[in-house]
Amino acid sequence: MAADLGPRAMFVAGGTDLFPKLKRRQFEIDTLIGLDFLSREIHNGSAQWVVGAGVTLAAASNDPHLKESVAGYAEAAGLVSSPPLRNAGTVGGNLCVDTRCNYYDMTYEWRKAAGFCMKKDGDICLVAPSSPRCWAVSSSDTAPMAIALDGVVGLTGPEGERELPVSVLYRDDGIDYMAKQPSEVVTSVTLAADPRTRTAYVKLRRRGSIDFPIAGAAVAIQLDGDEVVRCRIVLSAVASHPLEATAAEEFLKGKRLTDETIRETADIAAKPARPLDNADLAHFWRKRMVRVVVEDALVRASTRTASSKVKLLG
Ligand SMILES: Cc1cc2nc3c(=O)[nH]c(=O)nc-3n(C[C@H](O)[C@H](O)[C@H](O)COP(=O)(O)OP(=O)(O)OC[C@H]3O[C@@H](n4cnc5c(N)ncnc54)[C@H](O)[C@@H]3O)c2cc1C
Ligand code: SF4
Numbered sequence: 001m002a003a004d005l006g007p008r009a010m011f012v013a014g015g016t017d018l019f020p021k022l023k024r025r026q027f028e029i030d031t032l033i034g035l036d037f038l039s040r041e042i043h044n045g046s047a048q049w050v051v052g053a054g055v056t057l058a059a060a061s062n063d064p065h066l067k068e069s070v071a072g073y074a075e076a077a078g079l080v081s082s083p084p085l086r087n088a089g090t091v092g093g094n095l096c097v098d099t100r101c102n103y104y105d106m107t108y109e110w111r112k113a114a115g116f117c118m119k120k121d122g123d124i125c126l127v128a129p130s131s132p133r134c135w136a137v138s139s140s141d142t143a144p145m146a147i148a149l150d151g152v153v154g155l156t157g158p159e160g161e162r163e164l165p166v167s168v169l170y171r172d173d174g175i176d177y178m179a180k181q182p183s184e185v186v187t188s189v190t191l192a193a194d195p196r197t198r199t200a201y202v203k204l205r206r207r208g209s210i211d212f213p214i215a216g217a218a219v220a221i222q223l224d225g226d227e228v229v230r231c232r233i234v235l236s237a238v239a240s241h242p243l244e245a246t247a248a249e250e251f252l253k254g255k256r257l258t259d260e261t262i263r264e265t266a267d268i269a270a271k272p273a274r275p276l277d278n279a280d281l282a283h284f285w286r287k288r289m290v291r292v293v294v295e296d297a298l299v300r301a302s303t304r305t306a307s308s309k310v311k312l313l314g
Helices: 002-008 018-023 057-062 064-069 071-078 083-088 091-096 108-114 142-148 246-252 259-270 283-303
Strands: 009-012 031-034 042-045 048-052 152-157 160-165 185-192 197-204 215-224 227-236
Touching: 002 009, 002 031, 009 018, 042 064, 048 064, 057 064, 057 071, 057 083, 057 091, 064 071, 071 142, 071 197, 071 215, 091 142, 091 185, 142 197, 142 215, 142 227, 197 283, 215 283, 227 246, 227 259, 227 283, 246 259, 259 283
Parallel strands: 009 031
Antiparallel strands: 042 048, 048 185, 152 160, 152 185, 197 215, 215 227
C-alpha cells in the first residue's frame, strides 16, 4: 500500500506524534496505514534483546529485563513525553519520529502568518535564511540510546526484509531525515546486551512531565576494573540526527574513569553539538548544557552495577 500510494499515505503506529501534526496540517495525506500488526513482544537471543516495533514505550520502560540489562534504554523510553502518550506511543514510532523546529511545529495559521519554511509549504529556512538546508532537530529519546547499544532495526518493505544499524538509519537533513525507504516499515530493534556494559540516558527539558529533549546524552561503557575498554556517547536534540561524540569516545577509551577524565570527556563530547535557535530555551545555554548532560550520564553509568544476567525468555 505504502509503495503504491507514495506521499499520499503515511504509516501510523501510536499516532502520538502523527495525529497532532495532521491537525496542524504539517502533513497532507489521504490515507493512514495502521501498523497494529507489529510485534509487541520483547525477547532475547544470545547477548541481545529484540524489541518488537509495536511495543509501547510504557511497556519498554517498565520491562524488568530491559531495566536490568539495558537500563539506559528503559530509562530513555520512560522519559519520552508523558505517561498517557507512552501508553500509546511505540518503540518503532519513536525511532521514526519527525524532526522538530519552533517554526514548523505550529498551527497552519501561525505558519501562514509567519511565512512558510522549506520543511512545509515554503522555500527558505526561517532559522538560517541563507542556508540551503533545513536544520530541524532530531528529538527521539530512544534513538541515541539504541545507537549507543549497537542497535539494529529490522525493516520490511516491497523489496523484502533487511537489517540496518540504527547508526545509519538517519540522515543529516531536517526534511529527509531517515535513510530507509519511505515504504519500509521498522519491525523491530535489536540491542546488544553485553553483561559488562553499563548504560545511562540523561535528558534536559523544560518540564519533566512532558517535553521533548532540548539536549540529551546516551552513554554505554564497558569497564575493566575502573579502566574504560569501550565507550559510546550519542547526543540527542543537538542536530538533525542523533550525534555520536566520536572524539570523546576515543579520548575515554583506555583511561581510568575519574572525575577529571569524565569532565574532560564531557567537554570534548559537547564540541560538535551546534544547537540553533529553533527549539525551547536559548540555544547558547543549550550548547553549554550539553557537557553537563554528558557528564551526568557518564557518572550515572559508571556508578550503575553492570547487568548481572541476561535471561532467556525464548
Ligand atoms: C506533547 C508531546 C510530547 C512529546 N514528547 C516526546 C519526547 O519527549 N521524546 C520523544 O522522543 N518523543 C516525544 N513525542 C513524540 C511521540 O509521542 C513519540 O516520539 C512516540 O514514540 C511516537 O511513537 P508513535 O507510535 O505514537 O508514532 P506515530 O505518531 O504513529 O508515528 C510517528 C512517525 O513515525 C512513522 N512510523 C511510526 N511507526 C513506524 C514504523 N514501525 N515503521 C515506519 N514508520 C513508522 C509514522 O509514519 C510517523 O511519521 C511527544 C509528542 C507529544 C504530542
Ligand atoms: S530549520 Fe528552517 S527549514 Fe527546517 S523547519 Fe525550521 S525553519 Fe523550517
